[in-house]
Amino acid sequence: MSETLGNPANIKVLDLIDRVLGTIADTIDDGEFPEIGYYGSSKKNVNYTEEKGYISVDDKASFIDGRKVESAKTIAGLVYGLTQFKEHLEQGLSMSLRDFYYLHKVKHVQKVMKITDQSETNRLINLCERIIRHRGASVSREEFGVVSSPKGTFYGDVTVSDLSGKRLNCNSAGEYGWFISSRPFDVDIHDINIDAAVFVEKEAMGRNLIELGLPESLRIGVGSLFGQPGRNMRAWIRRLADNEVPVLILVDMSPWSLRIFSTIKSNSIELANIQGLATPQANLVGLTTDDFWGRKGMLCEIEHSLESMTNSDVKCAQQNRNIPSISQDPILNKQNEIMLKQKRKGELEAFKAFGYPLVELKKLYIRYLKTKSSEYDVKLI
Amino acid sequence: MLTTNRFSPDITELSVSAWFYRNRTIAGFDNPARSLYVSIRELVENSLDACEDERVLPDVSVLLKREDETNQGQDMLSSGPEIFELVVKDNGKGIRKDDIPVLIGKMLTGTKFILKQNRGTFGLGGSLALLYGQITTQEPIEVVTGRQDEEHGYRIVMRLDIETNQPVILKEEIIEKAPHEKGTMVSYKLQGDWIRSKKRIIDYFANTAIIVPYASLLFETPDGEVLHYDGVIDRLPVSPREMKPHPRGIDVELLKKMIGATRSRTMKAFMKNSFQRVGISIAEDFLTYSGLDAERDPSTLDQKELVTLMNALAGFDKFLPPSPKSLSPATTEVLAAGVQRLSPDFVVFKQRAPNVHEGHPFVIETGVAYGGGLDSGISVYRFANRIPLLYDERSDVTFRVVRNLNLRNYGLRKEDPIAFVMHICSTKIPYKTVGKEYIGDVDIVRKEIELGFKDCLREISEKVRRRDRVHKQRKRENRLTEYYSFMAETLTSALNRNVSSDALVGSEGGEFE
Numbered sequence: 001m002s003e004t005l006g007n008p009a010n011i012k013v014l015d016l017i018d019r020v021l022g023t024i025a026d027t028i029d030d031g032e033f034p035e036i037g038y039y040g041s042s043k044k045n046v047n048y049t050e051e052k053g054y055i056s057v058d059d060k061a062s063f064i065d066g067r068k069v070e071s072a073k074t075i076a077g078l079v080y081g082l083t084q085f086k087e088h089l090e091q092g093l094s095m096s097l098r099d100f101y102y103l104h105k106v107k108h109v110q111k112v113m114k115i116t117d118q119s120e121t122n123r124l125i126n127l128c129e130r131i132i133r134h135r136g137a138s139v140s141r142e143e144f145g146v147v148s149s150p151k152g153t154f155y156g157d158v159t160v161s162d163l164s165g166k167r168l169n170c171n172s173a174g175e176y177g178w179f180i181s182s183r184p185f186d187v188d189i190h191d192i193n194i195d196a197a198v199f200v201e202k203e204a205m206g207r208n209l210i211e212l213g214l215p216e217s218l219r220i221g222v223g224s225l226f227g228q229p230g231r232n233m234r235a236w237i238r239r240l241a242d243n244e245v246p247v248l249i250l251v252d253m254s255p256w257s258l259r260i261f262s263t264i265k266s267n268s269i270e271l272a273n274i275q276g277l278a279t280p281q282a283n284l285v286g287l288t289t290d291d292f293w294g295r296k297g298m299l300c301e302i303e304h305s306l307e308s309m310t311n312s313d314v315k316c317a318q319q320n321r322n323i324p325s326i327s328q329d330p331i332l333n334k335q336n337e338i339m340l341k342q343k344r345k346g347e348l349e350a351f352k353a354f355g356y357p358l359v360e361l362k363k364l365y366i367r368y369l370k371t372k373s374s375e376y377d378v379k380l381i
Numbered sequence: 382m383l384t385t386n387r388f389s390p391d392i393t394e395l396s397v398s399a400w401f402y403r404n405r406t407i408a409g410f411d412n413p414a415r416s417l418y419v420s421i422r423e424l425v426e427n428s429l430d431a432c433e434d435e436r437v438l439p440d441v442s443v444l445l446k447r448e449d450e451t452n453q454g455q456d457m458l459s460s461g462p463e464i465f466e467l468v469v470k471d472n473g474k475g476i477r478k479d480d481i482p483v484l485i486g487k488m489l490t491g492t493k494f495i496l497k498q499n500r501g502t503f504g505l506g507g508s509l510a511l512l513y514g515q516i517t518t519q520e521p522i523e524v525v526t527g528r529q530d531e532e533h534g535y536r537i538v539m540r541l542d543i544e545t546n547q548p549v550i551l552k553e554e555i556i557e558k559a560p561h562e563k564g565t566m567v568s569y570k571l572q573g574d575w576i577r578s579k580k581r582i583i584d585y586f587a588n589t590a591i592i593v594p595y596a597s598l599l600f601e602t603p604d605g606e607v608l609h610y611d612g613v614i615d616r617l618p619v620s621p622r623e624m625k626p627h628p629r630g631i632d633v634e635l636l637k638k639m640i641g642a643t644r645s646r647t648m649k650a651f652m653k654n655s656f657q658r659v660g661i662s663i664a665e666d667f668l669t670y671s672g673l674d675a676e677r678d679p680s681t682l683d684q685k686e687l688v689t690l691m692n693a694l695a696g697f698d699k700f701l702p703p704s705p706k707s708l709s710p711a712t713t714e715v716l717a718a719g720v721q722r723l724s725p726d727f728v729v730f731k732q733r734a735p736n737v738h739e740g741h742p743f744v745i746e747t748g749v750a751y752g753g754g755l756d757s758g759i760s761v762y763r764f765a766n767r768i769p770l771l772y773d774e775r776s777d778v779t780f781r782v783v784r785n786l787n788l789r790n791y792g793l794r795k796e797d798p799i800a801f802v803m804h805i806c807s808t809k810i811p812y813k814t815v816g817k818e819y820i821g822d823v824d825i826v827r828k829e830i831e832l833g834f835k836d837c838l839r840e841i842s843e844k845v846r847r848r849d850r851v852h853k854q855r856k857r858e859n860r861l862t863e864y865y866s867f868m869a870e871t872l873t874s875a876l877n878r879n880v881s882s883d884a885l886v887g888s889e890g891g892e893f894e
Contacts, residue, residue: 018876025872028865031884069857072864079868083875112867 156221417573630740
């Protein structure tokens with residue numbers, strides 16, 4: 001891992017950290033109270049467009065005034081946090097959000113900062129991302145070496161070198177494929193031999209597709225999101241899209257899954273300041289309301305398998321109306337409204353309700369993927 | 382109706398002392414525990430009155446001793462009444478030898494028509510206490526007294542004859558004393574229950590020490606403990622003046638007695654001379670209102686006319702309010718000094734303007750103490766005519782007022798250490814019951830207490846707020862210093878250069894706006 005020390009990205013971040021710490025040090029030395037400005041995550045600072053998803057617009061700045069006690073505490077936390085990032089980066093060691101929280105339990109730090117809840121240190125990291133900026137864009141916490149709960153796998157004929165420095169093919173890295181790097185932007189992609197990448201919300205179905213040999217039959221990559229995708233997974237999807245791989249998303253038919261898809265496609269208001277997390281080219285292949293209720297719906301036959309939406313499902317769908325990336329997206333908005341009307345939801349496991357033998361099931365999956373992706377002009381062999 | 386000359390042979394005339402003895406529960410002598418407490422209290426108050434009448438800073442010592450010391454150490458709870466010796470000593474000017482039997486041994490009924498604020502709950506002084514002692518122990522009473530500048534004092538041993546209300550001297554002797562020595566010491570034996578009255582009696586001394594902070598009190602308990610309160614201020618309150626009665630609140634019996642005693646030969650002169658705050662013009666207006674002839678001799682009024690007169694006195698609305706000169710408020714200065722015995726952080730006392738209830742003037746003094754040595758939560762101290770009221774707190778109007786105060790309006794909480802002090806002085810305290818332990822919920826009294834407390838709370842709240850502000854400011858400075866020192870340390874080690882926060886938050890505190 002010694003490579004990270006010489007990583008040009010790390011040198012850039014270390015330089016930024018030193019500059020911020022130096023400025024604060026000078027200010028304090030001069031007997032002045034430091035004041036730090038940043039752009040918060042208020043809706044004013046975020047724009048939504050269908051083409052780019054959420055982007056921060058830096059409209060209304062917030063200020064941390066060091067004369068105030070609570071702000072002084074925040075600045076102290078910031079200073080301490082940055083020195084910890086600096087040390088970790090210099091040593092080429094990453095830390096989790098939980099690690100960062102425990103770094104505040106060092107006795108002399110605890111005595112001053114009196115932090116008792118991880119949400120406080122999480123907020124500090126979020127603040128660091130907003131304050132440390134490079135060429136007008138936030139530096140993400142992964143670049144500070146703070147990596148938390150990376151998740152997601154990818155299987156398919158793609159050759160990469162990740163932070164381990166080793167060159168590997170994603171179709172020969174184990175039964176699930178490659179465990180996606182915590183810092184996909186620092187992964188080198190050497191070779192791509194797939195026509196599209198399918199990302200499946202549920203790990204069980206993703207594994208089934210791999211087991212049935214679909215990646216080989218269709219020349220596709222299959223990724224498992226493991227529910228709401230982590231920041232690393234979203235960045236990886238974006239990397240593939242940037243390399244002109246069509247991205248197909250397969251999720252449940254539920255208001256929650258619309259959110260999963262919209263996060264992949266448009267990012268979120270909360271993280272609008274972090275670039276490279278949105279993939280506007282991502283396509284929702286299923287499950288859609290048309291599959292069950294459309295005139296030529298491929299899943300009409302198993303419409304009976306749908307379950308009623310719970311109260312919280314309905315509430316979620318109602319709130320979706322206020323989420324720009326769903327309500328202003330014609331496809332997602334339509335899906336959401338139909339679900340609200342029908343008050344029923346479908347799950348990926350519904351395919352099993354056909355009761356087909358496995359050979360037939362594989363054919364169904366292939367037919368489904370081919371048909372649905374062709375709607376987006378994605379041709380699979 | 383029976384008339385005095387038609388007594389049946391079974392009916393005997395009761396002397397005042399015999400009547401009080403038979404009805405002693407009214408005066409609080411209903412069981413050994415309560416009797417012990419009331420006895421001490423009556424004698425202490427007698428001594429305080431005696432000293433204050435002479436404008437002397439009171440110095441009162443009380444010694445309570447078990448007669449039979451062997452009883453000690455036995456099962457405390459099952460032990461019943463015991464015999465005690467009670468000694469009360471003061472530094473008043475002493476009693477002239479000839480006055481001793483009358484002053485100490487006889488229950489006096491007043492014949493003068495005056496109104497004056499005094500302590501004694503029943504106007505009997507300690508006589509009933511002495512009587513109680515004699516009844517329960519059959520032992521005589523000993524009085525030692527000496528007057529300043531006289532060469533010797535006297536020691537008298539006597540007993541009371543209940544039926545005739547006369548003292549009987551058993552022994553009388555002259556004792557040696559230094560010329561400057563003065564004061565009176567009464568000692569006698571009585572039945573009592575110390576274990577069940579201990580808390581009351583100790584509370585009584587603690588509370589009395591608050592309301593008479595100019596007095597030195599010493600109490601030696603039967604357990605050998607000594608409670609000692611030194612005087613903390615050397616100013617006595619202004620003593621009350623004797624006043625003629627106010628025309629309102631007079632009944633026919635009293636009218637008869639007053640007419641019997643007056644030397645005025647016309648109604649006009651009688652009105653002017655026998656009542657307070659009645660001048661010629663008010664007397665004339667009143668007599669016109671009542672329809673009585675101004676020149677009439679009052680002694681010629683018949684029963685029916687007396688009733689008319691009484692009703693007219695109650696109905697006439699042009700009498701001036703009663704004079705508060707007959708009252709002796711404790712004064713805010715004395716009360717504030719007394720409350721220092723609780724060592725609070727802040728004290729505010731307010732005296733209300735005099736007001737009238739049923740023809741008697743009263744003055745309310747209220748105080749609020751906060752913080753310091755006070756216990757958490759609200760405590761209430763009640764005083765009436767400079768004696769503490771210790772029981773039935775929850776029924777007292779003061780407690781009701783306190784309970785209904787909205788402390789949050791003053792930035793205070795119920796859990797804060799707050800003491801409410803109320804002193805009412807009046808020629809007639811509006812007690813609720815014969816026990817005279819709490820004050821009734823009289824509208825005008827409640828209103829005065831409430832306004833008084835609110836006034837105090839406003840000032841206390843300001844003081845507390847100011848202190849909290851200073852605290853907050855200091856805390857803020859401390860925290861800022863802490864944060865910036867921490868930053869300086871962290872930066873020093875991270876940047877390999879010396880960073881100091883001294884210029885920003887110097888050790889001397891620095892300037893913060």
